[in-house]
Amino acid sequence: MRISGFPTSFGNKKAGCVATLGPVGYAAGGFEVEAVELGLKEIDWAGVTNSDDGTVFASVRIVAADADAAPRSSVFVQAFVFSTGVEVADGVNLSGMTFRVFGIGI
Numbered sequence: 001m002r003i004s005g006f007p008t009s010f011g012n013k014k015a016g017c018v019a020t021l022g023p024v025g026y027a028a029g030g031f032e033v034e035a036v037e038l039g040l041k042e043i044d045w046a047g048v049t050n051s052d053d054g055t056v057f058a059s060v061r062i063v064a065a066d067a068d069a070a071p072r073s074s075v076f077v078q079a080f081v082f083s084t085g086v087e088v089a090d091g092v093n094l095s096g097m098t099f100r101v102f103g104i105g106i
Helices: none
Strands: 008-010 013-021 031-034 043-048 056-061 074-081 098-105
Touching (some): 043 056, 043 074
């Protein structure tokens, strides 16, 4: 679900923000969020909030051979257990958790 007021623009860039549910079966490396979900064509930068229930912290993982590579059409949200710092195990149901993903691009 897109957040009200997004996408918006500043300069020659756009910013998008969505509230997205975690996956039913988490897979190591994270779950994918596509630029189009943010109202963008390409993502230059992205960030993510922790889960709304406070049990999982998250990080955006950029999949590219070079982190400075051309803008990408998607990013991955990687989830970690707050109490241990370990990535959420494969198959864990995160569908009851909401994460907000913010992206800048075109």
